[in-house]
Amino acid sequence: MDAGTRQFPLVDMHCHLDRMTNARDVARGAAKRNIAIFCTTVTPHDAELARGFLSDMPNVRVGVGLHPWWLSDGRCGAADIERVSQLAATSPYIGEVGLDFGKRGAVTQAIQLEAFGRIVRAIAEHPLRRRVASIHAIRSACAVLDILEETGAAGPGAPAGTCCIFHWFSGTSDELARARKLGCCFSVSEHMLKSKRGREYARQLPLDRLLLETDAPPGLDAPYSAEALEASLTRALAGIAELRGINAAELGPLIARNSLALLELTGWA
Numbered sequence: 001m002d003a004g005t006r007q008f009p010l011v012d013m014h015c016h017l018d019r020m021t022n023a024r025d026v027a028r029g030a031a032k033r034n035i036a037i038f039c040t041t042v043t044p045h046d047a048e049l050a051r052g053f054l055s056d057m058p059n060v061r062v063g064v065g066l067h068p069w070w071l072s073d074g075r076c077g078a079a080d081i082e083r084v085s086q087l088a089a090t091s092p093y094i095g096e097v098g099l100d101f102g103k104r105g106a107v108t109q110a111i112q113l114e115a116f117g118r119i120v121r122a123i124a125e126h127p128l129r130r131r132v133a134s135i136h137a138i139r140s141a142c143a144v145l146d147i148l149e150e151t152g153a154a155g156p157g158a159p160a161g162t163c164c165i166f167h168w169f170s171g172t173s174d175e176l177a178r179a180r181k182l183g184c185c186f187s188v189s190e191h192m193l194k195s196k197r198g199r200e201y202a203r204q205l206p207l208d209r210l211l212l213e214t215d216a217p218p219g220l221d222a223p224y225s226a227e228a229l230e231a232s233l234t235r236a237l238a239g240i241a242e243l244r245g246i247n248a249a250e251l252g253p254l255i256a257r258n259s260l261a262l263l264e265l266t267g268w269a
C-alpha cells in the first residue's frame, strides 16, 4: 500500500457533498475516516460557491457541473451554459455534466446537447496536465460517446491526462465496449449493483478503470453523514469484490489508487 491509499483507502468519485446542509461537517468527518470526495455540482453557480466553502478541505475536490435535469426543467439556461463552459476551460475537475434522454430529459435533448457539447469542447480545446470529468448518461451513452469522440475529449487524440468517467453506467454492452475503447473510467455505487446489468458490468470492467461512488445524498439540501458515505462505499466495494471473487481488502487499494491518481491526491499525507 502506498502513502496515498493508506491516507485515503476509500474515495467517493461522485458525491453531491455541497448540497448537504452540513457539508463542512461531512467533509471533516470523511477526512477523519480517511475518505476523499469528488464533489460533483449541479450548476456552475453551485460550483463557484462550493469552491469557496470547501476550499480548505484537503480531502475534497470540487467539480464544475451543469446537470442535465437543471436544463430540462428550466432552472438553468443560456447564461449557465456560458458560465460552465468558461469554468470548464480552466478547471481540472468537471462534473456533474452529461445527457439524460430518459423520462426527465426526453423533450430537452437539443439544449442538453448544446450544453454538453460546449463543455466537452472547452475541455478538448484547453488541455490541462490532468483533468477528470464525471458524466451522467441516461439512455444517452451513444450520444455522449459521439460527442467525446467528435471533440477529441476522449480516444486516441485526447489530451494526455484527461479522464472521462461514466457515473453509474447504464448503457448497452456495445456502448460499454466503446467507452472502454475510448479510455473511459466507470464509477460504481451500491445502487448500480442492484440491477443485473449493473452487476455484470461491475464484474467485467477492467480493474484499472474501476472507481467507487455514492451519488449521495438521496435528497438534496438535507443533512447527511460521513458514516453513511463510508457505509455506502464499503457496501459497493464488498459487492464488487464478491462479484469478482476477490477479497475486498485486496480490491480496495487498487480502486483507491485509480481514484487518487485522478484527483492528484496520491502521496498526500
Ligand SMILES: [Zn+2]
Residues within 6 Å of the ligand: 014, 016, 040, 096, 215
Ligand atoms: Zn449525481
